[in-house]
Amino acid sequence: MLLTHIGRYMLMLKGMFTRPENWRMYWKEFMRQCVDIGIGSLSIVLIISVFIGGVSTIQTAYQLVSPIIPKSTIGQVVRDTMILEFCPTITSIVLAGVVGSKIASELGNMRVSEQIDALEIMGINTKSYLILPKILAALLVVPMLVVISGFVGIWSGKIAGVVSGILSAQQYMQGLVLEFKPFNIVFALAKSYTFAFIISSIPAYFGYHVQGGALEIGQASTKAVVISCILILLADYGLAALLLKNG
Amino acid sequence: MIELKNVCKRFGDKEILKGISAIMEAGKANLIIGASGSGKTVLMKCMVGLLEVDAGEILYDGISFSSMSNAERKHIRKEIGMLFQGAALFDSMTVEQNVMFPLEMFSNLSYRERKKRVDACLARVNLQDAHKKYPAEISGGMKKRVGIARAIVLNPKYLFCDEPNSGLDPQTSMLIDKLIHEITVEYNITTVINTHDMNSVMEIGDHIVYLYEGKKQWEGSNKDIIFSKDEKLNQFIFASQFLQDAKEMRQQELLNQRSGTG
Numbered sequence: 001m002l003l004t005h006i007g008r009y010m011l012m013l014k015g016m017f018t019r020p021e022n023w024r025m026y027w028k029e030f031m032r033q034c035v036d037i038g039i040g041s042l043s044i045v046l047i048i049s050v051f052i053g054g055v056s057t058i059q060t061a062y063q064l065v066s067p068i069i070p071k072s073t074i075g076q077v078v079r080d081t082m083i084l085e086f087c088p089t090i091t092s093i094v095l096a097g098v099v100g101s102k103i104a105s106e107l108g109n110m111r112v113s114e115q116i117d118a119l120e121i122m123g124i125n126t127k128s129y130l131i132l133p134k135i136l137a138a139l140l141v142v143p144m145l146v147v148i149s150g151f152v153g154i155w156s157g158k159i160a161g162v163v164s165g166i167l168s169a170q171q172y173m174q175g176l177v178l179e180f181k182p183f184n185i186v187f188a189l190a191k192s193y194t195f196a197f198i199i200s201s202i203p204a205y206f207g208y209h210v211q212g213g214a215l216e217i218g219q220a221s222t223k224a225v226v227i228s229c230i231l232i233l234l235a236d237y238g239l240a241a242l243l244l245k246n247g
Numbered sequence: 248m249i250e251l252k253n254v255c256k257r258f259g260d261k262e263i264l265k266g267i268s269a270i271m272e273a274g275k276a277n278l279i280i281g282a283s284g285s286g287k288t289v290l291m292k293c294m295v296g297l298l299e300v301d302a303g304e305i306l307y308d309g310i311s312f313s314s315m316s317n318a319e320r321k322h323i324r325k326e327i328g329m330l331f332q333g334a335a336l337f338d339s340m341t342v343e344q345n346v347m348f349p350l351e352m353f354s355n356l357s358y359r360e361r362k363k364r365v366d367a368c369l370a371r372v373n374l375q376d377a378h379k380k381y382p383a384e385i386s387g388g389m390k391k392r393v394g395i396a397r398a399i400v401l402n403p404k405y406l407f408c409d410e411p412n413s414g415l416d417p418q419t420s421m422l423i424d425k426l427i428h429e430i431t432v433e434y435n436i437t438t439v440i441n442t443h444d445m446n447s448v449m450e451i452g453d454h455i456v457y458l459y460e461g462k463k464q465w466e467g468s469n470k471d472i473i474f475s476k477d478e479k480l481n482q483f484i485f486a487s488q489f490l491q492d493a494k495e496m497r498q499q500e501l502l503n504q505r506s507g508t509g
Contacts, residue, residue: 021353022352025351025352109338113333113335113338114332115337117331118329118331121295121296121324122324122352123320123321123324124352
């Protein structure tokens with residue numbers, strides 16, 4: 001069963017790479033997906049980032065009780081936590097819910113209502129026209145959302161720290177530049193590209209292969225989100241073990 | 248013209264199509280009729296390439312479609328229009344965008360030329376005021392008409408209609424039938440229609456293929472059907488007493504006409 005799914009998933013990915021029937025129409029679809037995934041998810045990403053940043057600052061301060069540890073350490077810890085883990089992983093898990101379920105239900109509905117068949121009969125490669133633009137758009141937009149999430153999270157951590165009187169803005173800024181490793185950004189981006197691929201291709205697979213009616217679309221959508229989340233966490237561990245083991 | 252030669256299709260152990268041979272003629276409404284589960288939809292899906300045949304051959308104007316690769320089929324597919332049972336309109340597009348879609352994908356026409364063609368097709372199906380509406384905002388009959396407009400926008404040589412009357416009231420059904428028949432004759436299209444609707448059979452059935460349990464049971468025209476002695480066909484077509492009486496009246500009318508002209 002699992003091998004069947006893996007095989008069909010691989011065939012779906014292979015089937016996407018054919019010459020487009022009309023580049024302009026593919027570009028139009030790609031831009032539509034960029035707007036759908038990017039602009040459509042921006043508000044939820046901003047809300048999550050604001051609260052994660054704020055909570056990170058307050059909880060870090062709560063745990064750093066030793067007077068010999070400078071307050072600026074809070075800024076450093078929040079920065080690294082946000083960049084290394086919270087922004088790429090939590091943002092992607094939320095996007096798996098928001099974007100993943102949308103992709104699965106959109107394609108599932110197109111399959112059930114014969115819209116995919118209609119495109120096939122016109123001579124259009126539906127894997128290429130419907131799935132590839134979604135994956136490419138996610139690969140472009142999700143890392144952007146992760147970067148925005150990082151900036152907003154770190155900034156809101158500062159606001160939370162200052163407003164609650166934990167540390168001054170100057171102390172927080174000192175912490176932010178302390179022992180900064182640019183590789184952490186590369187690591188966060190590597191994660192976000194991997195997660196972007198997961199949250200677009202897995203729901204596309206489940207949506208594209210729906211059989212039945214409205215009930216099956218809902219089931220496919222749920223399955224797509226659950227499996228995307230599990231794969232994100234597995235990939236998170238794998239990438240951390242692979243790229244941070246010398247750190 | 249589409250020719251079916253000994254077409255067979257099975258799903259697992261179940262044989263759905265058992266060696267069907269028939270000719271779908273150009274400029275005529277070719278109807279495939281039969282009870283639910285007789286293999287009508289599977290046959291149509293095989294004809295348009297959504298399903299592969301297990302044995303036999305499908306020829307489009309003498310060219311074997313079933314032995315072609317996907318890339319080769321693209322050329323024939325551009326000459327195929329299809330009206331689906333639920334119309335299969337793209338939800339995210341307006342009526343105008345739905346009809347324009349095949350033109351945008353496959354033609355090099357300017358926007359003005361595309362618009363002109365779309366307006367002409369929508370006018371042909373008597374839909375002049377629905378350009379900016381979304382599929383969710385129009386009725387079932389209107390959806391079918393938009394589906395027909397989208398199917399004919401690229402001037403196809405072959406038109407397939409899967410149960411065009413399903414879910415429509417009798418009056419709208421007749422309008423859709425009439426429209427399909429007019430378009431078939433006007434553009435000399437090879438039209439293939441899957442239907443259960445007896446009105447369609449009697450009104451537009453230039454050529455009828457009756458399937459029974461995956462086999463071709465009977466073939467003829469809507470005039471021949473009245474005089475058919477095939478028991479299974481008669482049970483299927485003239486199922487009620489009302490239809491039996493109508494059949495006898497029609498038989499008498501035709502016989503009177505023949506003796507009058509003879």
